[in-house]
Amino acid sequence: MKHFTEEEKIKILSDIIAIKSINENEIEVANYLKKLFDQYGIESKIIPVTDTRVNLVAEIGTGSPVIGVxxxxxxxxxxDESEWTSDPFTLTERDGKLYGRGTNDMKAGLVNLALVMIELKENKELKNGTVRFIATTxxxxxxxxxxxxxxxxxxxDVDYLWxxxxxxxxxxxxxxxxxxxRITSIGEAAHSSMPEQGYNAINPLMKYLLEMDDKLNGDNRKNEVLDKLIINTTIINAGNQVNSIPEKAVAEINVRTIPEFDNEEVIDLFNKTADKYNEEGSDIDVEVTMSLPSVFTTGSSKMINLAKELGKKYLDLEPSVIGSPGVTDASNLLRGKxxxxxxxxxxxxxxxxxxxTDEYVYKDYYFAFFDIYKELILGLSK
Ligand SMILES: [Zn+2]
Incomplete structure (x- = not known):
């Protein structure tokens, strides 16, 4: 029988916190977890995404249901690391909290999933179905x-995803x-005393940005849970000298979309509006640098019901069931569902x-989620 002690759970989390997987270098986390899975005879596979970035997928059990975690x-x-009370990459306990970059988002969750897989396999507790562990980059x-x-x-073939x-x-x-x-407006440089010799790239971009802001903010469509779409222009770069007509202006925009007003429709609107400006003599280009769709599910499932019960049992609170403004990997993983x-x-x-700064996870919750995840899998796989 394998039963991870609290010391072992802390040790593994602290090893993984020590790996600086800051927007890169996930491969070291993947290698660590692969080695751990290997020790317990769990097959796992490193899946290259770019030259330097990888995912890791591990699996236990066979057949359905397939539970994706x-x-x-x-x-x-x-x-600024000097703002941290203790080193961000050294797991440090203070007052029942485990501090370190990634303790909360989301290495405590990730480690729990991996350790639950190992116990389920080692103790032959999973009688039915498959658990697929999906660690992303x-x-x-x-x-x-x-x-x-x-x-x-x-x-x-996945039937549940959390x-x-x-x-x-x-x-x-x-x-x-x-x-x-990313919106790029191209003009032509000239001396600012003779603007007619050039074309100011900033002017059409300003109008365009305000027009798009009005169009999107003025749209009344609303999701029953997620509410309205949100648009923000977040970066502007233009010009290089106060007495020169700018030849280039670039703005970056982030839009938080809803199913009723989705990424495709927003992109289309940006493109059509740029076309209108370009017919009038501007040179505005629209580039999509990231597009993650919204995720909308009904929220009524065996999984949600069971998770609510387990939350009550192990966390001593009643978890609410909510929509969130932030994205997760589910934007990609649930495409087509x-x-x-x-x-x-x-x-x-x-x-x-x-x-x-001073990111932490409560130690009790770190341990509690191990039990929640294990019972959740066993409940769903029945
Ligand atoms: Zn996260």
């Missing part, structure tokens, strides 16, 4: 890893999409703690 291996930058920077897994068919993103008090069953656009697909994000940690 997922977490990303990357973390965001710790920012690059979630924080566009979801290239989850896109690859979707394309390669790793989700085709992502162990930090959200201990709420089951997230739908979320907005995220779309990044319908509204009835059982999906949730549920994991140790708090959404508001993600990406913060």
């Amino acid at each position: 997922s977490g990303h291996m990357d973390v965001v930058s710790p920012g 690059g979630e924080e920077v566009g979801g290239a890893g989850s896109q690859k897994l979707y394309e390669e068919g790793y989700m085709d 992502v162990a993103e930090p959200s201990h008090d709420a089951l997230v069953y739908c979320h907005k999409g995220s779309l990044n656009l 319908d509204d009835n697909f059982p999906f949730m994000a549920f994991g140790p940690g708090e959404t508001k703690m993600a990406h913060k």
Whole structure:
């Protein structure tokens, strides 16, 4: 019988926190987990995404149902490390909290999933069905890893998906999409005393941005759970000298989409509006730099019901069932699935703690989620 002790659970989490998988270098996390799985005879596969980035997929059991459990291996930058009370890459316990970059988002969830797989296999507890462990790369920077897994068919036969993103008090069953656009306006440089000799790239871009802002913000479509779409122009770069007519202006925009006003429709609107400006003499180009669709499921599933019960049992709270404005790998992993697909994000940690200085996860919740995940799998696989 394998029974991970609390010391072992902390040791493995601290090893993984020590791996600086900051928007890259997930391969070291993948290698660590692969080695761990190997020790217990669990087959796992490293799946290259780019020259330097990989996913890891491991599986136990056979047949249906196929339960997909997922977490990303990357973390965001710790920012100014001197602002941290303790080293961000050394797991440090203070007052019942485990501090370190990625403790909350989302290595505590990821490690739990891996350790549960090992116990289920070692103790022959899984009598029925398959558990597919899906560790992704690059979630924080566009979801290239989850896109690859979707394309390669790793989700085709999956019956349930939960992502162990930090959200201990709420089951997230739908979320907005995220779309990044880069708008480039090309003009012609000239001396600012003779603007007629050139073409100011900033002017049409400003009008265009405001027009798009009005169009999207003025749209009344609303999702019953996710509410309205959100648009923000977040970066502008233009010009290089105060007395020169700028020849180039570039803006970047982030849109948080809803099923009723989706990425395709937004992209189409940006393109059509650019065409209108270009017919009037501007030179505006629209480039889509990231496009993750929204995820909408009904939220009524055996998985959500069971997770709610287990939340009560192990966390001593009643998790709410909610929609979220943030994206997860489910944007890619659930491409092509319908509204009835059982999906949730549920994991140790708090959404508001993600990406913060002095990031932490409560030690009790880290341990509690191990039990929740194990019972959840056993309940679903019955
Ligand atoms: Zn995350």
